[in-house]
Amino acid sequence: VTMPDDTTSASTPPASCPTDSPHPVALGSHVIVQRGDGQWHACEVIERRCDDTESTAWEYYVHYAGQDRRLDEWVVASRVQLEADDGLGSRKGANVTPDREFGHRRATRNMKRKIDEINHVQNSAAHDEALEKEHEESTKLKNVQRIEMGRFEIDAWYFSPYPDAFAQQQKLYICEYTLKYMKRRKAYERHQLTSQVKQPPGLQIYRTKAAPLHPDCLSAGLLQPSELSIFEVDGSKAKVYCQCLCLLAKLFLDHKTLYYDVDPFLFYVLCEVHDGGHSLVGYFSKEKVSQEGHNIACILVLPQHQRKGYGKLLIDTAYQISIREGKVGSPEKPLSDLGQLSFRSYWTQVLLQALSEHRGNLSIKHISSMTAIKTEDIISTLQARFAMYPVAAALRKLCFGVGRIFLFAHIVRPPPACIWHAPSQVRVFTLPHPVAKSNQVLEGPTRHIRFPEDCRRAPPCERAIELTLRPGISHVAPS
Numbered sequence: 487v488t489m490p491d492d493t494t495s496a497s498t499p500p501a502s503c504p505t506d507s508p509h510p511v512a513l514g515s516h517v518i519v520q521r522g523d524g525q526w527h528a529c530e531v532i533e534r535r536c537d538d539t540e541s542t543a544w545e546y547y548v549h550y551a552g553q554d555r556r557l558d559e560w561v562v563a564s565r566v567q568l569e570a571d572d573g574l575g576s577r578k579g580a581n582v583t584p585d586r587e588f589g590h591r592r593a594t595r596n597m598k599r600k601i602d603e604i605n606h607v608q609n610s611a612a613h614d615e616a617l618e619k620e621h622e623e624s625t626k627l628k629n630v631q632r633i634e635m636g637r638f639e640i641d642a643w644y645f646s647p648y649p650d651a652f653a654q655q656q657k658l659y660i661c662e663y664t665l666k667y668m669k670r671r672k673a674y675e676r677h678q679l680t681s682q683v684k685q686p687p688g689l690q691i692y693r694t695k696a697a698p699l700h701p702d703c704l705s706a707g708l709l710q711p712s713e714l715s716i717f718e719v720d721g722s723k724a725k726v727y728c729q730c731l732c733l734l735a736k737l738f739l740d741h742k743t744l745y746y747d748v749d750p751f752l753f754y755v756l757c758e759v760h761d762g763g764h765s766l767v768g769y770f771s772k773e774k775v776s777q778e779g780h781n782i783a784c785i786l787v788l789p790q791h792q793r794k795g796y797g798k799l800l801i802d803t804a805y806q807i808s809i810r811e812g813k814v815g816s817p818e819k820p821l822s823d824l825g826q827l828s829f830r831s832y833w834t835q836v837l838l839q840a841l842s843e844h845r846g847n848l849s850i851k852h853i854s855s856m857t858a859i860k861t862e863d864i865i866s867t868l869q870a871r872f873a874m875y876p877v878a879a880a881l882r883k884l885c886f887g888v889g890r891i892f893l894f895a896h897i898v899r900p901p902p903a904c905i906w907h908a909p910s911q912v913r914v915f916t917l918p919h920p921v922a923k924s925n926q927v928l929e930g931p932t933r934h935i936r937f938p939e940d941c942r943r944a945p946p947c948e949r950a951i952e953l954t955l956r957p958g959i960s961h962v963a964p965s
Contacts, residue, residue, distance in 0.1 A: 511546055511566055518567045519548050526567075527551070532558065532626055547627060554823060555740055556643035558628065629653040630737060634674070636662040636765060637707070638790045646736035662765045665730035684763025686755045687727050688719035692803065696758065703794070711758035711765075716803060719755055721748030721771075728753050731769060735786045741820060750774055751783065756800055758791075767791040770800045772807075779860070781808045781815025785825065797828040798835075805836075808858035816860035833859055833867040 511517060511531055519529045529548035536544060545560045630642050630653060639657075652658060652669060659674035660667045664683050668674045696711040704710065721728045728748040751771045757764035768787035773780065781804045787796045808815035817829060836857050841848065854861050 511544075511563075511568065515568070517546075517548070519550070519561055520565045520567075521550075531566075535560075549626075555626075556738075558626075560631075630658055631656045633658045633660050633667075633734075633737065634671075635660045635788075637709075640789055642737040643789075644737060644740050646733050648733055660730075660734060663763055665727060665734055665766070667730065667733070685715075686717040686719055686757065686764065686766070687724040688717040688753075688755065690715050691718050691754075692716040697795075699794070708790070709758075709760060711760055713759040714799070715757045715759055715764055717755045717757065717764075719753040721751040721753060725749070731755070731766075732784075735769070735784060738786055738789060739784060740822060754800070754803055756787075756796055767794075768796050768800055770804055772804065778818075779813065779815060780818045781805065781813070781858075782817040785817070785828075798832050801829060801832045805858045814854055814858050814860050816863055829863075830867060830870065833863055834871050837864060837867060 511534070513531055513534065515531045517529050517531060518526045520526050528551040530551065531546050532549055533547040534544055535547075544563050546563065546566055547558065547560050548566075549555065549558045627645060628642050629645055630648060632639055632641050634640075634657065647653070648658070648667065652667060655669050658667050658669065659671060661674070661677055661681065663685065664677075664681060666677060668677065693713055693715045696714050699708060699710050719728060725748055728751070729746050731753060732746075732748065750773055752774055753769055753771045755769045756767050758767050759765075766788070768785075768791060770785035771783045773783055782801070785797070785800055785804075787794075787800070804817075805815065817825070821829060836859065837853065840853050840856055850861050850864050853859070853864055857864075
């Protein structure tokens with residue numbers, strides 16, 4: 487994420503490659519690429535094109551073996567070496583992925599591992615794997631390289647199905663209030679001067695005073711917001727806005743298929759409030775009626791606003807809605823790597839609070855009813871965080887050391903510059919859903935929680951807590 491250059495003009499598509507221009511690296515080749523950190527990494531060549539400035543210079547679109555597709559990029563030929571180059575092994579500080587990492591694209595296997603960890607299923611879903619390969623093939627190239635949005639210029643991570651007239655641009659300009667996308671800076675600047683829209687087209691259902699940003703955020707150019715607001719936007723009533731939001735989100739989400747059919751969904755848009763208006767920082771969507779019990783369909787915090795605690799605030803908003811609807815919810819799977827980290831962290835904090843308030847035996851079903859977290863998510867989180875192990879298969883019980891819980895749940899006073907929001911204290915609604923009228927704004931406090939750095943190294947306590955599994959719920963023994 488960088489600050490935009492005011493002299494930037496409309497981007498032009500790459501030049502057409504002459505048929506007689508040499509291209510020593512063939513598509514599908516396994517090569518070694520030097521990244522910006524100076525290290526050499528194993529890659530697969532996905533596509534190639536001619537450099538915009540030199541008609542005979544080739545650029546290669548490469549996928550780094552074992553890495554997420556958001557790191558795929560165009561590199562110049564001088565940074566590419568064939569795998570057979572004997573001189574690479576002796577390069578000082580070389581960091582080359584072994585040859586066994588090659589073969590099929592790594593993203594599929596990595597994603598299947600994430601799906602299995604969440605759902606406790608075996609790697610036998612050949613149909614899902616075929617669909618994922620088809621998805622990768624159709625979206626393997628980023629069509630938009632970067633966007634300018636507000637005060638930031640942001641590199642895109644993934645392909646997004648913008649209309650062809652816009653997708654051929656190297657850079658798009660997007661209004662941070664209306665999410666309208668434009669090809670040229672002049673049109674973008676004219677829109678900023680003439681548009682009167684300064685907030686999402688929905689009902690403001692939550693508002694709170696913004697916590698102070700960390701000094702590092704301020705020094706990086708981020709502005710201190712005065713408040714945070716969440717708007718509920720109906721996809722059937724604000725169709726264009728929601729479609730633009732989905733197209734924007736697809737630039738940073740790999741597995742997302744909702745683009746234009748937004749009518750069955752509600753969108754909860756989180757904004758920072760500044761003097762100029764309500765700037766989009768993230769959102770989550772949910773189906774109005776979900777047969778599978780999902781309370782989150784897609785969730786995103788824009789890259790320039792990540793690591794501020796906004797992800798947990800959005801996740802907790804979804805679970806607060808589920809609690810008030812009397813339902814148990816779970817996000818749609820598969821989760822991205824960043825999404826899984828966010829949800830696992832949120833589930834851990836919520837479960838810690840629930841378990842620390844109950845010193846005796848507690849059923850997982852009871853925890854699920856209190857927190858609205860699905861039982862499978864509770865079990866997977868406890869196993870991952872606290873090395874929970876089975877003790878009586880016939881009684882369907884699981885045990886784990888309670889000493890870890892109280893160390894993890896250690897609550898201290900926040901530092902003055904703390905920017906994390908404690909999800910357990912967010913009060914989003916006071917009325918049954920739908921919760922707000924046009925003249926109602928509901929406010930809520932925040933609390934700050936930090937965990938000691940040495941929690942993971944704490945020895946387990948002799949006493950253990952037993953959690954009883956309801957019939958039909960299985961578990962996976964820890965490795």
